[in-house]
Every structure is written in structure tokens, then in C-alpha cells.
Amino acid sequence: MRRDGQAVEAGRQTSFVGRPLERVEDAALLTGRGRYADDLGVKPGTLHAAVLRSPHAHAILKAIDSSRAQTSRGVRAVLTGEDVRRWSQPFVVGVKQPMEHWSLAVDRVRYVGEPVAVVVAENRYAAEDALDLIRVDYEPLAAVVSVEQAIREDAPLLHPAVGSNVVSDRSFRYGDPETAFDRAPHRVRLTVHYPRNSCTPIEGGVVIAEYLPGEEGYEVTSNFMGPFSLHAVMALALRVPAARLRHKSPRDSGGSFGVKQSVFPYVVLMCLASRKAGAPVKWVEDRLEHLTAATSATGRLATIEAAVESDGRIVALAYDQFDDVGGYLRAPEPATFYRMHGCLTGAYAIPNLTVRNRVVLTNKTPAGLVRGFGGPQVYFALERLMQRIAVELKLDPLEIYRRNLVPPEAFPYRAAAGALLDSGNYPAALKLAEHEGGLAELKRRRDEARAQGRLYGIGFAAIVEPSISNMGYITTALTPAQRAKAGPKNGAIASATVSIDLLGSVSVVVASAPAGQGHMTVCAQVAADVLGLKPEDITVNVELDTQKDAWSVAAGNYSSRFAGAVAGTVHLAATKLRDKLARIAAHQLGVAPQDIAFAGGEVFPRSAPERAIPFARAASSAHWAPALLPQGESLGLRETVFWTPESLAAPDEQDHINTSAAYGFAFDICAVEVDRDTGRVRIDRYVTTHDAGKILNPALADGQIRGAFAQGVGAALMEEFRYAADGGFQSGTFADYLVPTACEVPEPLILHMETPSPFTPLGAKGLGEGNNMSTPVCIANAVADALSPIGDVSDIRLPLTPAKVMGLIGIDDPAPSRSRERATEPAMGDGGGRALTANGAIEIAAPPEAVFKVLLDPQALVQVIPGCHALQAVSENRYRAEVTVGVGLVKARYEAEIALSELDPPRSLRLAGSGLSALGAARGSGRVTLEAIPTGTRLSYDYRAEVSGKVAAVGSRMLEGAAKIVLAQLFERLGRHAGGAPAKRESWWKRLLRLLGWGK
Amino acid sequence: MKRLEQGERHTVSLILNGVPRTGRADNRTLLSDFLRHELGATGTHVGCEHGVCGACTVRIDGAAARACLTLAVQAEGRRVDTVEGLAGKDGELNDLQQAFRRNHALQCGFCTPGILMSCSDFLERVPGPTEAQVRDMLSGHLCRCTGYTNIVKAVLETAAERQARREEEKHA
């Protein structure tokens, strides 16, 4: 009888978890009915904010004059550092150092793009207009833009009170690394750089904030997606109890990839702006703001060394790492280091380890969460090292992998630094990749190509992919003594609520703040399976309201915590509710609760399946007829479960830390061909093998892998935030910060294995970040292998742009031709920003004396300098001027200082200028030489100019052209004023046309 | 040519997804802002406002165009089609939208409306595209979530379906 009941149960219910179901999210998104933050209606009277940002990488903020902006049309308020000091306090930071980070710069700016003031106006257009009217008096300071510079003894200090740009320096030792290094027959060592980049979601940050006077609190809607531990950071900064900072996340988010974490300082900033304006304020981050100032992966400089036995077995590993975190240590940094700390030995059984981590400040945008978080940096060092070991020991790379992988029988395996690798079969994954991925075929292609002199290479990468971060890992940055004082931190609490309403329909509410990963679909699958329903019977709400919903410190969308933690917690909550329902139904049917089954939308005793009642009926009686509940049963059909992985403890005395609850595995093979003539890297095949435990929805899983892979390709070949030597930011548009399009992303071959995690409710692990970690280094290894016939290349730096690859091949770009008129390629200035240099000569039909006179005459000078409106002498040969300069379609009014020096009449002088405008700062200086010739004067010039700020960020491709036009105008006018037109007017025009690319 | 003064508000009338609509705009108001915030058609998204990402793509008189590089006043009297106009009367997804759903060609969906509008225009002009042609067309759009594969599949599938339907009609 019982068996029959089970058969009925099985027959009625198909399991939805594990199937590639279509997404419940899609209908709305495909018809334009998404509910992204900027789509939500706002309260009438809501104002709009625009943020004034620093054009300098490093400067003292001496004064701000916003009086003109305040009276500009439509402007209602201007928020400055003074207000911010009055109403808030600096953000708390993860290490104990005397440095302050406010939501707005108060006395010093430390990166280009740092917020300096906020204009609040009736619309965004009016707010942006008024930005141009704010006068800021900066005293520029020398900037540090690389780790190497920042750690020098005499480096300019970002936070002088700290006394160093290194704000955290911790060393770790596990096992007995000294002995291992002493004894090992080989040592292989490598220094690597990992660039600053970001996964740049297509939707920017959005904040709608309202100050609630009387309640002394704030209400915010934003697309901040967690970790919600940062809610505490925001509330503390605003000096309100957490309950008085009500934060709501909308249903849809236009991509996050960790990056939307960086919205949190703007939540605070807009709360303050609303307070100042006395009305709700909305801010929508634009692309320039996002690229310049939102966030970045940390830049990493690492030296890694392995002690290796002759057979390729690694017995010890040593890391010496520097993380470039930018101008401030913004929470949760220095987490980039520590997220990976427990598993720094990767997929390998290496018992001995030393680590030194130094966190370095530079004059760049603060770093933060970017998909892969910490993984791309670690594996770029570790997996490049694996390739080097193979090269230096002349061993087959796969042989080295096989010798070192954690053996399958060792799971759960405690890694040297404390990660408890939960499950897996790494050698089997390797075999799968090798066979299904067609490695033999790729090797054959490589042989053929090499025989023909073509550059073809194969690279590998093996990674463990952590998911569900231990909230305590970040405290590994503190010493055991500091930790003891602060109290232990650990765990990764997830929550889910499942409820049933009066008509028996089921709702699931989770605090996972998704951004396109299909959480609604998967939650519906999970709950449907538990309750014997169909996914379409389940309504999932993923909006998160911190005042009403169940959430805790780890809530949010990061660290690939959804599949393992959140979906698992939905399962637990649904099971708890089902058990309650079973007790109620059993009571009514007069059977034991264990006998009750849920399948096919019905509830029935297994012993008597014919007595089935519809699910809705069974459920609704708990609402309509509480008197029928079994004795002692609680009211209501709503269960909230909080769950944390038991394996996540706080770091111990010896700094062992299990940094994540689950660890997936990925093994990648990449074959590339490098074009000898262009340096272009073509991916011939990419194989990626994943073991992420139980897969909840294979279609969504593959979507995550493809997306991460595309971002990995971008990081490998295209993406980098570029900075000039003075900290000027140069990647402010999608035309400057290149990301892969459909033409650059090949289709990877995806292979799966499923070794369930023993530590998560459904056996699932995260898998959405693996390729962000594995793909960049796998491609780099393939390129290194491809170039090996040319020579032994160990220093591979990303992104591998064609120019960089040509550099590795050994052919630099052809030297610029020595044409007199040619502006040389923009170069990195020594202390400069986007540097332009040019030299040239022009003939003027007037004697040198006349030309020289014009240069010394302010009256004449005002007419000679293009775009000059007013010129005021401030001292001898020093002038203050207002000059309008156009670059492309943008025009900016610069307040400039012009100075003449090194006067040697009538032969030569130096003309220098510097200026500041809404578009940024500019300075330049040039030497002008006059030489008498029969037709008048030959004027030669040699100048160098540097620009920073907005112009450098968005217009660098147009700068040279603009500079040439200005220069040409300058000398043409000079000639005219000196008494004659330039002698060769026609040729001048021709030259200008040629410079603009219109003539020959 | 009509001259529009700065600071003045203008009335802009256009046909949005077949419905005559009127709103107010400055001479510098972008079409993307006008559609979203004046007419309430928030399906069209904004990802860069400098013409690279393609999220704002709409069709103006049938041709795919960047709403962020178009002024609202330029759309006066024109036919503007956006993602909101693709589905049938009762909201049933059209063949392209269905193919996107079937193939999991979207994740966050932020790039999707622009891509759908480009594809709609493209498939009318190029009924039987090759994969390379589809990828080339898609290269005017940035998607950070999907890695593009499934988008390419969805477009090719839609093209094949339409081709088959045309064949059927011919033979019927």
C-alpha cells in the first residue's frame, strides 16, 4: 500500500530543479516592463542631482564657491564638504589607520572623479549646467599612480597621518615553508602585474533618497546590491540607527557583477543632498561617472615562488603581494586579498605556504567588488607560475597538474591556509577537458602551425572557485590580537521566507538582490519541488526592504552565494512550511504527518492516495478555520528560515581561515593563434570544465559561464582603466574602455561534472565567477606558449592588446617619421597627464622684432590667443586670462594663467600657460624661437601640453587634432598682428587640412 | 530651418508604437530622456549616452537609431517604435521575443530592448543572414551578461522561422 502511494507521488510530481526551464523574469524584460531603479515613479517634487568631481588626482581642496551655481536657473541646493561634516561622519574602514573617507571630499581630493560637491536642481540638465558655475580652488599635489611609486620612501602621502601609503601589511606562515624551500631541488619565481579593470554593468548606479525630518531618518531606493553588511557602514556614516535608514532594492537591476556595491557611498551622499534640499533627490550615474569613479578591481603586483621537486610536485609556495586599492580603503577592502586567502594554494595539495599582503593606496578610484573578486589576481599569479614551472622544468604542463591536484579521496580537504575544500574530483575534470575538449587535436594544430612558422599556443588553468563568503574572512587582515579585541566574526547568514495566502498561492521572498541571474526562476523551481507544485504556481519577490524583510549581514548578490546559500535556504523554508502543512492535513485526514505527500498540486496520504485534496484547499483551511488546527500548532502559513554554513568559523590564532562555504572547480584549455604581423590574438578553441556541485538550472548555469567567459576574454585582451602619470583618467567612455562585442567573443565548449557539496542544503555551489578567474590567465598562458618559438616570455601583462603583443614579439611600432609638423604620439608625461607634444615652424611676413613685440603686448596677445576673452596683467609678463577651448563638440572656458619667461628679445622666449575649467585642468609650455629670414621671420615652436579631467577621460582621441587647430590659429594670428599674414598662407591651410585628415 | 531658442519648451508630437503622443521638451532634451521620462516609455534604456552601447536603440521611421544621440525635437512628426510595441495586443511575445526567451538570450535584460529593436530592423532588411552578419550587426550593442552566444542563436532561429513561414505562404 505504502509503496503504491510512493509510486503515485513519483508519478504526479516531476522534479523541476535540475531542468533548463525558461525564466519567469523574461516576459516583463522582453516587453519593456522591467522595473529598474530609473524606471520607478518618484514622489512629485523629487529633485535631481549632479555631482561635481575632482579633475585632479591629488590636491588640497582650499575653497569652494558655489554662489553662482546656487542662483542658476532651476537649482535648489548645493551640497559641499561643510554640510557633509555637519551631518555625517567618515565611513568605517577595515584596518585601524588614521584616515578618513567621507562621501564628499572635505579637505583633499585623492583621485580624479572624487565627488567634491552636489548640485540639486529641478532636472538633471539644470543641475549639470550649474556644475560649471562652481569655483573650486585646488592646490595640486604630486600624485602616485603605481604600486612601485607609492611604496617609495619619498613618495607623496595620500593620508599623511598614516605616515605611509601602505595601510596594511600582514605576513602569514603555514606549515614549514623554509625547510621546504631549502630542500627542494628547484625554485621557480615569477613577478606578475594584474591591471585595473571592471565588469561595467550597462546600467549605472541609481539612488533616490529622502530625508525624513522629524523622524530623523532616511528612506532610500537604490540599486545597491549588497553585501548588506555595508548597510551598517551607511547607517553609521549617516549617524542614524540602522532601522532609520530604510533601503529598498527594486526588482530588476541592469547587471551588477559586484560593481553595484560601489553605489553605497552615493546612498549616503544623496541622503545628505536630500537633507540639504528639503526634498527627495534622485541621482543617476552616467557612463563617464561610472568608468571614472565607481570602482575597479584592485591592481595587483605579486611575486610568487614555488619550491618544486624534480617530478614537478610543488612542496611550498610563497606569495608577496601588493594590492592597489586606490585613494581610499573603501569597505569591504582590503577584502580582495582575503576572500581568496584560505585557498591561496588553489587546486593543489601544497602543505607549506608563506604570504605577505600589503595594501597600497594610490591616486586612483577606490577598488571594490568586481566579479571574480580576488580570484583573477591570485590565479593570474598561480597559474602563470604553473606554466613557468612546466617551461623551466621542461615538463608537460598536464603532468604537473596531475602531480599536484588535490586527490579525490582527500575531500573534504583542509588547505594550508584553512579553506575546507568541500568536494570534487579534480583529476576527473582534467581528463574530461582533455578528452571532450580535443586536446590531442589542438596539439596537432599547434605542431602544424609551428611547422609553418605560425604562432599557435595552448594554455591551461585550474582553479577552485569559492562561493558563499565567510563574513569573518575580512578580519584576517587584522592581527589575532586586534581580532580578539574586536570580537569574532564568521558565518554567512542567508534568509528566505515562504508563505501561503488565503487562496493557497505560494510566495517566496528572498534577500538576494539579483541582477539578471534568474533568482526568481530558480526559487520557483526549488519551492515547487518541495510543495508538489509547478514553478508557475509560485510567486517570487526579490525586492528587498530593509525595514520589513528578513535579512542579515550576508544578504545580497555577491560571492556566488545564491545557488548554495539562498536557493538552499528557500528549500529549507519551503520544507518547514510543508511539514507544518503536513501536520495540519494529517490532523484533518486522520493519518500520521509522515504519511502526507505533496505532488501534482495535491496533498494526500501515501497510504490512501485516493483521498487527495487540492493543495490550495489543504492550505487555505489554516487561514479560514484556525479552530481545525491540531492542538499546539502555531497560526499562520509563513516560514522564515535563516541559515549559515556550519563550516564557516572565524580565523583562528594561527590565521587559518575557511574563507568560503563551497569550492567549485574549473579546468580550462585555450588554444590561440597570434598574428605575427598585427599582434592580434585569435582564440581557436576554448574549453571550460566546471564542477559546481548540483546544478539547479543548467540553462542559467551555462548563461553564467558564458557571461563570465566573455568578461574574462575582455580582461585578457581589451579591458584596462588607463591612468596618465599625473593620475589623469583616460578611459572615460566605451570608446576608450573597450569591452568585447559579439565579434570578439567565441563560443566556449562548456563541460560539466556534478559533485554535490556536503555543506549546502541542495548540494549546489556557485559557478558564476569561475571564468572571470580562469579565462584571463588561461589566455595569457596560451599566448605565452604561442610566443615560445620566438623566445622565452615570462612577463605577460594584461590586457594583451595587439600593440602589447607586438611588443612581446619584439617588433615595436615603427618610429614616428620626423616630419617637422607632426605632433608625436600622445605620451605619458613625466609628471604629466595626457601629454601632447609638438614642434613645427611657420614663416611670418614681418621682422622678428615685430613678432616679439606682439608677444609682449597684452593688448595684442588677447587677440592672438585663440578663444581668449579677457587678459589681465598680474605682474610683469604674467597674465590671468579667460580662454575658451573646444575639443570635438565640447567647449570649455578655462581660467588660465599665462606667463612669458626666458626672454631673449628678439630671438626666443618661453610661453607657458595653465588653466582649469569644468572639463578639467590643462597646462603647457613651449619655447618659441624667431629667426630672421629674407621674407620676414621663421618662427619655430616646440611645446608640450598636458590635460587632465573630463577632457582627458573622454576626448583623448580628439585632443591632438584640437591642439593642432589651436596652435595653428595662434601662429596665424601672431603673424597677422606682427604686420603681415603668414608668408605661406595657402600652404598653411593645406597643412591644417592634412592635419585634420581631410587633405593629402 | 526652424530655429529653437535655448531655454524654451517645445511641444513634440510623434507616433509612438502606432499611437500619436505629445510631450514637452527643451531643445536639448535627448529623445531617450523624452521617451522615458516625458512619455513614460521606460523600456528604452540608457547605458552610455555616447552612442556606443546601443541600449537606447529605437526605430525612427523604421530605421534603428540611437535615442541618446537624437534630440527629442528631431523626432517631431516621426514614427518612433520601441520595445513596448513589439508584443501582440494581448501581450503575447512576438517570434523574436519568444526566441530570446527560449534561448536564454538575456540575463539582466538591460541591453535587450535596444538589441531587439536593432534586430527587428535588421531582419527586415536582411531576411536570411549568416552568423557573421548577425554578429556584425550585434557588434553595435554591448551586453555584459550573456557573452552573446544565445543572442546570436535567437536571431538566427527567428530568421529561419520567418524564412520557413515565407516558404509556406508561397506554397500555400
Ligand code: FES
Ligand atoms: S545609451 Fe545610447 S548608445 Fe549607449
Ligand code: FES
Ligand atoms: S543581458 Fe545584461 S547587459 Fe545584456
